[in-house]
Amino acid sequence: MHHARLTIHPDFVVGPVRRGTFGTFVEHLGRCVYTGIFEPGHPTADDQGFRGDVLALVKELGVSTVRYPGGNFVSGYRWEDGIGPVEDRPLRLDLAWHSTEPNTFGLNEFMAWTKASGTEAMMAVNLGTRGIQETLDVLEYSNGKGDTHHAALRREHGVEEPHGVTFWCLGNEMDGKWQLGAKTAREYGRLASETARGMRQMYPDLTLVACGSSGSDMPTFGTWEREVLEECFDEVDLISAHAYYRIEDGDLGSFLASAQDMDHFIDAVSATADSVAIAKKSSKRVHISFDEWNVWYHDLDSPTIPKGDDWPVAPPLEEDNYSVADAVVVGNLLITLLRHTDRVHSASQAQLVNAIAPITTEPGGAAWRQTIFHPFALTAAHARGEVLRVAVDAPSYDNARFGQSALVDAVATYDRESGEVVVFAVNRATEDSTRLELDLASLGELSLIEAVTYANDDPFWRASKDTEADVLPAPNASATVTDGALAVDLPAVSWSMIRLGGASS
Numbered sequence: 001m002h003h004a005r006l007t008i009h010p011d012f013v014v015g016p017v018r019r020g021t022f023g024t025f026v027e028h029l030g031r032c033v034y035t036g037i038f039e040p041g042h043p044t045a046d047d048q049g050f051r052g053d054v055l056a057l058v059k060e061l062g063v064s065t066v067r068y069p070g071g072n073f074v075s076g077y078r079w080e081d082g083i084g085p086v087e088d089r090p091l092r093l094d095l096a097w098h099s100t101e102p103n104t105f106g107l108n109e110f111m112a113w114t115k116a117s118g119t120e121a122m123m124a125v126n127l128g129t130r131g132i133q134e135t136l137d138v139l140e141y142s143n144g145k146g147d148t149h150h151a152a153l154r155r156e157h158g159v160e161e162p163h164g165v166t167f168w169c170l171g172n173e174m175d176g177k178w179q180l181g182a183k184t185a186r187e188y189g190r191l192a193s194e195t196a197r198g199m200r201q202m203y204p205d206l207t208l209v210a211c212g213s214s215g216s217d218m219p220t221f222g223t224w225e226r227e228v229l230e231e232c233f234d235e236v237d238l239i240s241a242h243a244y245y246r247i248e249d250g251d252l253g254s255f256l257a258s259a260q261d262m263d264h265f266i267d268a269v270s271a272t273a274d275s276v277a278i279a280k281k282s283s284k285r286v287h288i289s290f291d292e293w294n295v296w297y298h299d300l301d302s303p304t305i306p307k308g309d310d311w312p313v314a315p316p317l318e319e320d321n322y323s324v325a326d327a328v329v330v331g332n333l334l335i336t337l338l339r340h341t342d343r344v345h346s347a348s349q350a351q352l353v354n355a356i357a358p359i360t361t362e363p364g365g366a367a368w369r370q371t372i373f374h375p376f377a378l379t380a381a382h383a384r385g386e387v388l389r390v391a392v393d394a395p396s397y398d399n400a401r402f403g404q405s406a407l408v409d410a411v412a413t414y415d416r417e418s419g420e421v422v423v424f425a426v427n428r429a430t431e432d433s434t435r436l437e438l439d440l441a442s443l444g445e446l447s448l449i450e451a452v453t454y455a456n457d458d459p460f461w462r463a464s465k466d467t468e469a470d471v472l473p474a475p476n477a478s479a480t481v482t483d484g485a486l487a488v489d490l491p492a493v494s495w496s497m498i499r500l501g502g503a504s505s
């Protein structure tokens with residue numbers, strides 16, 4: 001048994017818990033849209049073709065924003081293909097995923113789906129093969145109130161009320177060689193700046209996201225952010241960050257510490273954005289939209305992406321089947337996002353259904369929860385109020401990727417209104433439990449509401465349609481609050497949530 005101690009104080013506030021931390025992503029990729037969220041004829045589908053079983057799971061997951069329509073897909077997308085009478089919409093080659101795009105689901109369908117799911121849209125525009133004019137057109141179509149062409153066209157298409165989308169991503173991963181229309185930082189930064197200025201001439205109060213690096217391992221990481229922001233600092237609110245993690249060579253210890261990379265990523269981008277602000281003598285701060293993050297087993301050597309003359313509609317692509325260990329890493333990445341709530345103002349787990357996703361569906365059949373569903377749903381449901389800075393005193397362990405990592409990582413939230421304190425913690429030890437202790441004196445009289453742990457004897461256990469309920473987050477009976485101190489045993493490779501109540505500010 002290892003031992004770790006947490007120290008928290010209600011005055012050590014990082015910032016508010018943001019609902020935007022619990023965003024996700026729907027891309028026209030594989031079966032995320034078709035037979036994922038949208039499947040006319042499915043037994044649970046409504047009259048718009050939205051799968052009711054998936055809608056129920058999206059609500060249970062607690063999703064806030066949904067980024068759409070890509071991803072790599074958006075860099076070759078003509079948004080006009082997805083509007084108007086369905087029978088008139090063209091079939092197109094989707095070069096990003098070597099698929100055929102039927103365009104039976106487009107902007108208006110997506111906006112209707114956000115209403116049905118109680119989520120908010122975060123739209124991405126094509127700055128790969130297209131540019132300023134097409135962006136202004138889709139903005140007017142989406143939000144226009146008057147009688148001008150695109151606003152009138154939307155009404156002609158049966159959508160009287162403007163969608164009022166305020167959150168827009170200026171392209172996707174424009175630093176990546178795989179991206180259609182990839183650009184240098186200067187080229188992209190100029191285009192983002194010009195596009196943003198045009199958009200703000202129409203609607204000054206939009207929230208605009210510039211593309212940051214596709215990963216902290218990109219050769220241009222750091223330089224990209226600096227050069228892009230030197231071009232568009234005044235016009236944008238946020239810069240994006242993307243990160244995917246997976247076990248490499250069976251090295252579980254390194255994998256469990258993946259959040260360390262995310263911590264570094266956020267700190268590095270914040271510092272770079274601030275250095276641009278300083279050079280510009282500006283007090284403005286550009287914050288981070290971590291709009292793609294997850295565990296992803298994308299196999300670069302044998303990708304599932306079709307080749308040659310095979311251009312299927314909605315093939316099963318990137319359908320990862322996640323383990324408990326993957327879920328522990330996902331829980332830890334959420335801990336990192338919360339801990340950086342002062343700089344990360346928005347985040348999107350990539351993606352929502354089937355492709356790299358917490359929800360899996362069968363065409364015509366069931367929808368079910370992957371392991372990674374659980375830490376997301378519980379964090380989204382219970383992180384409330386403010387994020388507190390947590391000092392973690394824990395032993396460290398050696399690993400190949402980071403050298404040394406703490407065995408325990410944690411964050412706490414504090415809702416002054418209800419008095420509830422919630423601690424989210426992971427034990428990265430691969431063999432042993434860790435006894436976690438927390439002195440609650442600074443928080444007043446607290447009692448245990450519940451302690452829930454997600455773990456399994458076999459950390460590589462994976463859920464299937466028929467076994468999804470076999471391993472679930474379960475009450476942790478070891479948790480006690482005695483003499484103003486919490487003690488709880490965290491099993492090896494586990495994620496836990498401990499809720500305490502009764503404190504008042």
Ligand code: AHR
Pocket residue numbers: 027070071072073172173214292350351356
């Ligand atoms: O989420 C899958 C893909 O990962 C996205 O399309 C792209 O932006 C990233 O490389």
